[in-house]
Amino acid sequence: MQQDKKKIILDEIAHWRRGRLLPEQYCDFLGNLYSDQQDNSRKNRSLFEYFKMGNLKLWFLCFGIISFICFIGLYFSSFPWSLQIASIFFVTTFCYGIAGVFRKHGHTSWGHMCAAAGSLLMLAMGAAVIHIQGVNDQFWVPFLIFICSLTWCLVGYWLNMSLLQYCGFLGWAALYAKLSAFISPEISWIEVELRWLPLSALGIGLSWLLHDKFKRLSPVLFAVGVTLWFMPQADVIFLRGETPQDQLFGILIKALIALVLFYVLRKKWIVWVSS
Structure with a gap:
């Protein structure tokens, strides 16, 4: 294979590796196929080896x-x-x-x-x-x-x-x-929930809407949406003086609801998060 074609293929494999378009082991396999052993060993050389x-x-x-x-x-x-x-x-x-x-x-x-x-x-x-x-x-x-x-x-x-x-x-x-x-330092727990749950739904919704065009951003927005699902409890504990024991029941109920939703909708959200 000509050197210029080999370089183009290796650059494309490196692009796939950086963008996580293919799993790491597939990129290593393709790199070993299209590169000489000497070039491959030099490319995989660790930083400590350069110091040594x-x-x-x-x-x-x-x-x-x-x-x-x-x-x-x-x-x-x-x-x-x-x-x-x-x-x-x-x-x-x-x-x-x-x-x-x-x-x-x-x-x-x-x-x-x-x-x-x-x-x-x-x-x-x-x-x-x-x-x-x-x-x-x-x-x-x-x-x-x-x-x-x-x-x-x-x-x-x-x-x-x-x-x-x-x-x-x-x-x-x-x-x-x-x-x-x-x-609002003193509000009811329902008002606290209403201030956070729409943001949680917005994060998960944007994760679904943007998973085709912004693949790197979609998993982050999904993780943020899941985190905001539990933020009302963190809000009242750290900013409004509630004790963790008082919020334990609410945290368990929310965790159970999230687990059920994730299981029922697993074939949908895993697709756009892993894509």
Whole structure:
């Protein structure tokens, strides 16, 4: 087989692997068929093996990255607020960029670790800026959570990381719960249910509507909808002072209803979630 045709096929297999269009073992099988043993072993080489080989560029790059992060961490509190914001943007973008490179080359676990590090640093450094500047945290903390949630949703979709998207939607759910409790601190359990159950139905409904055109988003919306099904109980426990024992019966009833619905409708929802 000609080299250019082989390269086209291997690039297509790599695209299938990144987009999860085929299971991992099928992609490995096809890759072994259309690649030489030498190229395949080089492609599957782990990051630790590159360190073991003594790649000086990689070692110096890691040293520079660690030194720069330590510099920012030590002098972050003395930076002006504009430079603090710029530092957050740079560190977060760098972590997400490295995560994208790892994902592109098949190092999925390292990609998830870098994305998680960038997300946690974004949240922690943003909270540090709010504390250092002494601004009104009643406004800026929700604003920080909103920005982080939006970033996690967008980056999670770009990097095909469902868990990161899920955390972004949960951040928005937390903001909604806090706003609801602030506006109406004392309401009946029926009103709490009515504030959450339509959102749960909306998440599951969007999962079904978008499963053809947005295959990566559909499972996330389904998981968010299922989570919001139980959010009324979490709302009254964490924000309205109810004890977990008082909500145990309601949680069990909801879990039983969800189990019955999932079983009866299993041939429908499994299709659009797994597609």
